[in-house]
Amino acid sequence: MPISIRTIHDQLELKGKRVLVRVDFNLPMDENGKITDTTRLEATEPTIRYLIQKEARVILLSHLGRPKPNEHDERLKMDEVAKTFSQIFKIPIKKMDKCFGKEVDQAITNLKNGEVILLENTRFHCEEEKNDPQFTKTLASYGDLFVNDAFGAAHRAHSSNVGIADFLPTYAGFLLEKEIKVLTALLETPERPLVFLVGGAKIDTKIGVLEHFLGKADTVLVGGGLANTFIHASGYDVGNSLCEKDKENLAKRLMAECVDFHERFLIPTDVIVSDKIAEDAKTFTLAIENVPKDLKILDIGPKTIEKYLQIIQKAKTVVWNGPPGLYEFTPFARGTKSIAKGLSNLQTTTILGGGDTVDAIRKFGHSFKEFSHVSTGGGAMLEFLEGKELPGVKIVTMAK
Known part of the structure; x- marks a missing residue:
């Protein structure tokens, strides 16, 4: 059943309203504190511009990184985010040094219609992740209504992305609305054949979505470090590769749940191996039954690539989460x-998600426009596709 979402289109009067907007500006940075990927920042532009055009008074909230409780790590302040925001969108933004207090009170009082304020990193306060009622109430006091546009944090029940909904009328921003609609359609009415391509490092983070998709996908294609566990469970030696051997029985069970897993649940038949992870690494292409004990599996091989692409090209819907190899190294x-x-x-529905997947398509020069949908959520996308009810989604489907 389609989810009924309350969006900002439903709030007809925005002029002069103080609108608290939870965005996901948790952007990756290098060792020098420079932002390396602006995907999530760019994804919020439609919502923010819409509110500005409607002459709302916009107050943005976001977390950045994982600061220690009540420690204001200078590297995780929102200054660089605010600077990048202004450079990309050519929108003036006033960045505050705190989430609340007299300076914030005064700045919001003085905020004019169509102007934007960004509060400091919400996770600088330990109350944020606890969804502390008093902290939440303080944040909520700055707004007349609340817009959640942070799909990347939708699987968390924190003060700034969920708790505020207890105090203010709540709506979905355009990004959150799009994510919900695309992923709901994928779960309920996918065009077939449906292919699920899953990679990444560990099986633990993908168990739920794998179990959920075994009954939905026509074919599951496995790659990455994740595939090593399934190769091991199939009776092959994976050498010195990353492999969760303690998950052997789980891997066997997942494969056995496919009536004919040799056709519906595919693992690599050949792989790229090396004795080191480096740009100058010497590589060998081997069948999975020939991997020596002193080498690591670090990518899928050419025969596997060809087989996977043949299946993908016949699909009507493809979901890709997690790279099939250590793509950071040539x-x-x-x-x-x-x-x-x-x-x-590809002339079919292509849905991509996960931070490494997004990073990979950027690295190899692809535009998001080349795919049907690129999700801004990693963990949130996986939990949604597991069929779980996400706290950040629930609040925009409730009557307020």
Whole structure:
């Protein structure tokens, strides 16, 4: 059943309203504190511009990184985010040094219609992750209504993205609305054949979505470090590779749940191996039954790439979460690069998600426009596709 969402289109009068907007500006940074990927920042532009055009008084809230409780780590202040925001969107923004207090009170009082304020990192306060009622109430006091546009944090029940909904009329921003609609349609009415391509490092983070998709996907294609666990569970030696051997029985069970897992649940038949992870690594292409004990599996091989692409090209819907190889290094990037190219501009529904997947398509020069939908949520996307009710989604489907 389609989810009924209350969006900012439903709030007809926005002029002069103090609108608290929870965005996901948790952006990756390098060791020098410079932002390396602005995907999530750019994804919020439609909501923010709409509110500005409607002459709302916009107050943005976000977390950044994982600061220690009540420690204001200078590297995790929102200053660089505010600077990047202004540079990209050409929108003036006043960045506050705190989340609340006299300075914030005064700044919001003086905020004019169509202006934007960004509060300091909400996770500088330990009360944020506890969804503390008093902290939440203080944040809520700055707004007349609340817009949640942070899908990347929708699986968390924190003060700034969920708790505020207890105090203010609550709406979905355009990003959150789009994520909900696309992923709901994927779960309920996907065009078939449906192919689920899953990679990444560990099985633990993908168990739920794998179990959920085994009954929905026509074919599951496995790559990355995740595939090593399934290769091991299939009776092959994975050498010195990343492998969760204690998850062997779980992997066997997941494969056995496919009536004919050799056709519906595919693991690599050949792999790229090396004795080190480096740009100058010497690589070998081997069948999975021939991996020596002293080498690591670091990418899918050419025969596997060809097989996976053949299946993808016949699909009507493809979901990709997690790279099939260690794409950050050139010797192990071919699998990921080939999958990205194969999916780009494919005349079918292509849905991508996960931070590494997004990073990979950018690395290999692809535009988001080449795919049907690129999700801004990693963990949130996986939990949504598991069929879980996300706190940040629930609040925009409740009557307020």
